[in-house]
Amino acid sequence: MTAAVAWRAPVPSDILPLLGAVVIGGTAAGFLAATPVLFITTPIVAAGLAAAAVLARRTPEWSRAAERILAQLPDGQARILLLDLLRRAAAVPPAAQAGPLVSAAGEAARQLHGLELHLDAFAAQQNTLPDHSPRWRDAFERCKRGRDLLTQRLQEASAALSRWQAAQGIGVGESLGVLARELNEESRYQQDAAHEVEALLA
Numbered sequence: 001m002t003a004a005v006a007w008r009a010p011v012p013s014d015i016l017p018l019l020g021a022v023v024i025g026g027t028a029a030g031f032l033a034a035t036p037v038l039f040i041t042t043p044i045v046a047a048g049l050a051a052a053a054v055l056a057r058r059t060p061e062w063s064r065a066a067e068r069i070l071a072q073l074p075d076g077q078a079r080i081l082l083l084d085l086l087r088r089a090a091a092v093p094p095a096a097q098a099g100p101l102v103s104a105a106g107e108a109a110r111q112l113h114g115l116e117l118h119l120d121a122f123a124a125q126q127n128t129l130p131d132h133s134p135r136w137r138d139a140f141e142r143c144k145r146g147r148d149l150l151t152q153r154l155q156e157a158s159a160a161l162s163r164w165q166a167a168q169g170i171g172v173g174e175s176l177g178v179l180a181r182e183l184n185e186e187s188r189y190q191q192d193a194a195h196e197v198e199a200l201l202a
């Protein structure tokens with residue numbers, strides 16, 4: 001059989017799929033071999049970075065700060081209250097200006113956790129030393145009152161966010177600012193008191 005006759009011979013139909021696969025695979029391999037890997041991966045990485053930047057812009061800094069505090073809090077009342085408040089804050093629109101309230105709630109939750117730790121330490125001492133000084137009892141009562149106050153303030157803040165969403169902000173905007181100031185003041189007061197309690201428990 002001459003070369004001319006071989007070229008003119010029909011290709012068996014059962015070999016056509018294999019022939020197509022070889023052509024496609026060879027073309028792809030040649031393209032990939034000639035194209036630097038960075039040429040392919042750079043657009044993918046750039047798209048990922050752009051998406052991350054968009055998400056970062058959508059999440060306000062005050063929300064990220066509160067989420068960092070939440071990540072540091074162990075299971076307990078402080079974590080539960082802050083998590084509930086963050087969920088409600090995420091549901092209200094930017095017009096609610098919930099940032100100051102969420103920031104104050106994060107600090108209040110941190111102080112509340114500290115009070116919970118102090119109360120645990122008081123409970124341990126109470127079991128080992130049943131007779132305590134008036135100063136010890138006063139500090140113990142201050143911790144209990146502080147815990148109850150901060151718990152109430154955080155619950156009020158969550159309720160205010162729910163009211164804002166239900167009323168679409170009518171007449172509620174100012175109350176969010178007032179609650180934020182009250183939470184900040186209460187947190188500062190409890191922080192100052194905590195130093196005295198730590199000295200007493202040491």
